[in-house]
Amino acid sequence: MTKAIKVIEVKSEIGAGTRGASMGVDAIKIAGLDFNSRFFKRHKTVEVPNENHLLLEASGSPYAKRISGILTMVERVEKEVSHTLNENQFPIILAGDHSTAAGTISGIKLAHPKSRLGVIWIDAHSDMHSPYTTPSGNMHGMPLAMALDEDNLDMRVNNPDQETINYWYQLKNTGNIAPKINYRDLVLISARDMEKPEEYLLKKHKVKNVTTTEVRKRGVERIVIETMKYLEDCDLIYVSFDVDSIDPTISKGTGTPVPQGLTEKEAGGLISRLLTYKKICCFEMVEVNPTLDKENITAELAFEILIKASNAYQNET
Secondary structure (H helix, E strand, O other): OOOOEEEEEEOOOOOOOOOOHHHHHHHHHHHHHHOOOOHHHHOEEEEEOOOHHHHHOOOOOOOOOOHHHHHHHHHHHHHHHHHHHHOOOEEEEEEOOHHHHHHHHHHHHHHOOOOOEEEEEEOOOOOOOOOOOOOOOOHHHOHHHHHHOOOOHHHOOOOOOHHHHHHHHHHHOHHHOOOOOOHHHEEEEOOOOOOHHHHHHHHHOOOEEEOHHHHHHHOHHHHHHHHHHHOOOOOEEEEEEEHHHEOOOOOOOOOOOOOOOEOHHHHHHHHHHHOOOOOEEEEEEEOOOHHHOOOOHHHHHHHHHHHHHHHHHHOOO
16 A cells, blocks of 8 residues: 655755746646646645745855755755655655755655665756865755765865865765765666766766666666666665756756756656656655746646656555
């Protein structure tokens, strides 16, 4: 029997370089209203308080912008996700920027410290930068590095100050667990825009990255079966979906669009098929930015995928 779904809203955008992602959750909810859906009425919903007031202040370290606020948000998300899992509910997280995914992973580990956690990261980016390697300082490019306890000093280009280093250490060690995941238990899907430090890590650790071309050539069904087979030694699996994995010709409402992305059908097919597996313990959707869109199209696509995900979970085999 499936667990009750609990929707966790995280309207935070302090990790992004472009403003507007904090409005993505409400844009998805508006799309639901436009479709006359009762999804948000049917499922319990909780909102995690945000730190977006920090956007009106100086960003701090150029290599980890607003890192103190990121730590606060990661700890809040960690607490809510852990609480949801301990209540025997299935968390669906709707978030602004992707940095808070580090809190999602930490929350899963806090609730299940002895379980081996797999991560399926459907995203145009690998999000493995650290303050030592980041070209932008935007922390939505760092959540997997936090979860992997990765500094990547071999490819160091920046010299963050001691305060930043201290905050970074705390981010990697939330829940007093580090690393929270292993490279072997990570699968990237449609990641196609990485800098050299990230490419170095992918190659060094032989990270599985399923390209958009592979999805198209081999088909969603085969990709899902092989991905789950690859992660078969994991006890639990978390699926994180960034809407920038979808091609920008279809979905413009996101802050970091990259060409050669998935179609809506491919993305929806991947997620709906993945969520039929019992090992999937959590689903997350991030980076909808309606300020960059027209007629709320991206949020509507995201809502349709959200419905496919929830229906697939509730009808899991």
